[in-house]
Amino acid sequence: xxxxxxxxxxxxxxxxxxxxxxxxxxxxxxxxxxxxxxxxxxxxxxxxxxxxxxxxxxxxxxxxxxxxxxxxxxxxxxxxxxxxxxxxxxxxxxxxxxxxxxxxxxxxxxxxxxxxxxxxxxxxxxxxxxxxxxxxxxxxxxxxxxxxxxxxxxxxxxxxxxxxxx
Numbered sequence: 667x668x669x670x671x672x673x674x675x676x677x678x679x680x681x682x683x684x685x686x687x688x689x690x691x692x693x694x695x696x697x698x699x700x701x702x703x704x705x706x707x708x709x710x711x712x713x714x715x716x717x718x719x720x721x722x723x724x725x726x727x728x729x730x731x732x733x734x735x736x737x738x739x740x741x742x743x744x745x746x747x748x749x750x751x752x753x754x755x756x757x758x759x760x761x762x763x764x765x766x767x768x769x770x771x772x773x774x775x776x777x778x779x780x781x782x783x784x785x786x787x788x789x790x791x792x793x794x795x796x797x798x799x800x801x802x803x804x805x806x807x808x809x810x811x812x813x814x815x816x817x818x819x820x821x822x823x824x825x826x827x828x829x830x831x832x
Contacts, residue, residue: 667699668710761785768793773809774801 670681677684685692688702700708709715765788769780772794782804789796801808 667696669708758785761788761790765793765797769797772797772801775807775809776805778804778806 670684673684674681682692685694688699690698690702694702700706707718709718762785765783765785766780769778769783778801783797783800787796787800798808
């Protein structure tokens with residue numbers, strides 16, 4: 667190995683003596699030599715070191731890109747959830763306004779507070795009925811409202827077919 671040749675020249679001892687002092691064989695593999703020296707890596711040439719560093723930088727760059735993609739994806743999901751929340755809040759506001767309008771049409775004889783209604787219990791297919799049901803649960807009294815009466819059958823004549831004059 668070139669490292670041992672350089673060490674033997676600098677220290678003035680033979681390569682065999684270096685091997686003996688390190689406790690390695692003459693034909694030891696690179697991992698055995700590194701282990702005997704207590705190091706992770708040794709590069710014989712500048713090109714090998716440059717290649718090693720370039721590979722490490724490339725790996726870290728790929729990790730950063732993957733991390734940035736995950737971050738961007740998470741930010742997009744957060745923005746989408748924020749938009750959905752905003753839409754839900756708008757819908758809730760519109761529904762609350764609809765319920766409040768229907769609530770205001772009802773003539774209560776006792777003091778009432780719209781905020782006491784549980785909006786989650788409202789049946790949107792029949793809002794007024796749901797409000798009146800909750801009003802009775804809250805002991806609110808409602809002024810009698812005249813029920814629309816059906817018109818007599820004779821007024822409900824509807825022509826079937828074509829009417830002509832002779």
